[in-house]
Amino acid sequence: MRTNSFIPLSRPTINQEEINEVIDSLKSGWITTGPKVAQFEHQLCQYFNVEQCLTVNSGTAAWQVLAHCYDIGPGDEVIIPSITWPSMANVVELLGAKPVFADVDPDTAIMLAEEVERLLTPNTKAILPVHYAGAAADIDSYKTIIGNRNILIAEDCAHALGTTDKGQLIGSQSDAAIFSFHPTKNITTGEGGALICKDQDRLNRARTLSLNGIGKTAWERINQKEAHYELHEPGYKFNMLDIQAALGIHQLTKITEFISKRTLLAERYHQKLADINYITPLKADNENQRHAWHIYPVKIDIERIGLTRNQLIDALKKQNVGVGVHFESVHLLRFYREKYQYTEKDLPNATQLGSSLISLPLFPTMTLDEQDTVINALKNIAE
Ligand SMILES: Cc1ncc(COP(=O)(O)O)c(C=O)c1O
Incomplete structure (x- = not known):
């Protein structure tokens, strides 16, 4: 049974300044896309040192407009790690193209470069590497394999706002990058996402696509005293609201502080979980990077503990500890398994991780006492 002392997988850090900013938005009479979205986009541009950035209402929407503006469609293939x-x-799938699932490194859950090599065909239009958990995927290793072929590398940075690789912020190394501001993420806007893209024409098209294909927000139409609008192509309704951006404006200023606290907790987990024999944390020992620690995933040795993953999750819940699963392997989810006839033998590492990963609670306001409760719960189960 859940009580007040329940420790969730994640809890957003919302302080008075976020609350005041949302109230300001609510009182202003303008709650949809407007000045606060413009301000949040401006801050993101400064953070990434880019000229333009598009905010939308989810990370998925950011990928949808990006994939659409690269004309991904029937006949095209997109290589995606199965752990996502x-x-x-x-x-x-919805754009009529084919997702081709790649296996991942068993120790990091990051897409293997040799898998990209194995799966490349003349129809490959894009690859979507995931900076899993906030660890940096080696984008150069994919670039080497792709060579001078015209293939989009879209970095899935949903977990990796603030991750750096060789001193560079993740998201700045390839053609485009997608971010998510879901409540469990490194910063949140309730729901939300962002896209950065080196090709400014495509980013402009993505912006238009995110606004029904009209491309101008109501705010712009009113402020430019230009009620007329044009339809450039059929688009989506993916715009971020000012009441969401009101959160983002303050969250972004705290990203370094959030990552420091996440890192402290992650390092403490490394030390204190070392003697629990049914748990193996994923590897994160890359001295070139700053890990953003969006999640703390561990592999469970199901045979050693003698419980199924669901039984373990239940046992933790009984001790007031909530965990997550990041992720089930996508190639074995019913729709993809049946449509493309995948079996467990196809991607052995992803298959294994997909059934044995759990993510432990990790969030900036987590106290060390709360973390000890999680660690003790895991120990109690071992005993
Ligand atoms: C790796 C990864 N990519 C993309 C997404 C999609 O982000 P959103 O939920 O904002 O659409 C998520 C969300 O959890 C994710 O974990």
């Missing part, structure tokens, strides 16, 4: 959130494959 299924919505990213769904976008490919």
